[in-house]
Amino acid sequence: MATANHQALFLDNIILIAGNLAVSDQQKKEDRIRMWVNAESTVLELITKRNLKKIQIYAASGRKVIENIRPKTxxxxxxxxxxxxxxxxxxxxxxxxxxxxxxx
Incomplete structure (x- = not known):
């Protein structure tokens, strides 16, 4: 619905689910793996508290370009x-x- 100066949007069947942050949610955040490319685009840096077993990097074409067993950060x-x-x-x-x- 619209008037000269106002617009309104009416929605039906909206479900809002609210809850508390649970321990498992916090655990997931702590277990995540963060990564970024350095400014020179020469190093992919990883930050995680997990022990890494293997990383594989694929080009957009799907071709595997790097496989690293027991990678460093x-x-x-x-x-x-x-x-x-x-x-x-x-x-x-x-x-x-x-x-x-x-x-x-």
């Missing part, structure tokens, strides 16, 4: 061409985290 990406890449990070507890990054 800094991975050399200086030989990669600029573009978007996808990561698959496996942890010692068997979980796999996927993400993406852009190399400039």
């Amino acid at each position: 800094k991975i050399d990406i200086s030989t990669l061409s600029p573009g978007m890449y996808f990561t698959s990070i496996e942890t010692d507890d068997g979980k796999t985290v996927t993400s993406k990054f852009v190399k400039k």
Whole structure:
């Protein structure tokens, strides 16, 4: 509905779910893996409290360009061409985290 100076939007069947932050939610936040590319676009840096088992990096075409067993928190990406890449990070507890990054 609209008037000369006001607009209104009417919605029906809205469900609002509210709750408290549970311990498991906080645990998930602490277990996350954060990553970014340094300013020179030569190193992919990882920050995590998890033990990493393996990281695989794929080009946007799907071709695997890096596989690193027992990776450190800094991975050399200086030989990669600029573009978007996808990561698959496996942890010692068997979980796999996927993400993406852009190399400039």
